[in-house]
Amino acid sequence: MNLIDKYIAEVGKHLPRKNRADIEAEIRSTLEDMLEERTQGKGPADEATVMALLKEYGAPREVAATYKPHPYLIGPRMFPMFEMILRIVFAVVIGASFIGLGVNLSKVGLSGPEFASTVGEWFTGLLGGLIAAFGNIVLVFAILERTKVVDEFEKEIKDWDPKELQAEPDPDQIKRADAIATIIFTVLGLVVLNLYPNLFVIGFSNDGNWSTIPILTDVFFRFLPWINVMGLIQIAFNVFLLGQRDWKPITRILDIMIDLAGMVLAIIILRTPGVFAISSESLRALGITEAADTLARLFSVVPTIIIVIVVIATSVEVIKNLIQLLNVRAKSPYPVIK
């Protein structure tokens, strides 16, 4: 392998796979043209000439970069939205983290080694939470950037009509506050589930001793990746809604599908045996002897109650969406300007 081969192989490493062979061939042909000109056709070039040529042509990574169509992760069109979501999520993460700190400090008090370690843990948790949140938001936006969503954003901006300013509220209008609230609560839920799972405890006083039992078991946390995926989809969808002015049939259908998927996931989790740690054994271990069986039996209906609530809430949302969806279709595609 001579220097030029090595150089081209190095450039090729950083090229998009699709056009790699073609771009490599073109660079080779150019380099050979340039070399030929420098040696004026007097036989093969010496190493110093080749080196000088390659130096002039540029670092392989840099050369490859000029061919890449997508040099940015999040483009200028999506960036303002990215910034807004980042602010919201950071505020939520920091807020949640302070609440977590408050809860923990109320147990350990404001002095002593436990205080110091609690604050230390809080700080590393907050730092980790912020980094994880940042990573997830970047991920969501990087994906949105590479889908058709970004074109939809452009279209909404282009289609903007000053008449919107005087328009009456209409049922198809997307309520930004709803979308922002959904994002905030989803992020909050994900942060707590992922970073502060120990907040899910039942605490009570037993003969003056404060004891807690965890509510959720490892069986529950095995579902965490699914919950995270569901949450991220929910966040991505609501970010997309923020860029839209009106509900459209497709967004309504997506909304219904996400609602239903969430419901199915909730039902699957709640119906899995052993997701909750409350049982007569765990209660007995805490010193509750007489009431343990009764309490455990009482608690065993909780999943069923939650399932009923989830099903009712989801059905209401889905039916509302369906009604609007059918109305939208019946409406003329040419809105009457009042």
Added chain:
Amino acid sequence: MENDEILQNMLLELRRGVLSLAVLSQLSEEQYGYSLLKALSEQGMEIDQSTLYPLLRRLESQGLLQSDWRIVDEARPRRYYVISPQGKAVLAKLKKEWSTMAETMSEMLS
């Protein structure tokens, strides 16, 4: 930012648009990359390979240029570029715009 850097950035932006026009104007007859580079430089339009080749590719993907690999005069294979019919139509409009703009600017700057 240093003044020099600002100037460099502005020059870069200024050249970016002009280069497409320059390249389109020189490809009424087919040329391979390096010969185009030299033709441009001989007429006073210096351009880096690292700018020219991606630009050629972009113009081709937009349908303004056509290209194919060929061996001419027993030399090594080279990629030859030539303006497409669509490119000609665009070039004609661009030329018009350019002369209006050049006129306006020279009046403004005089």
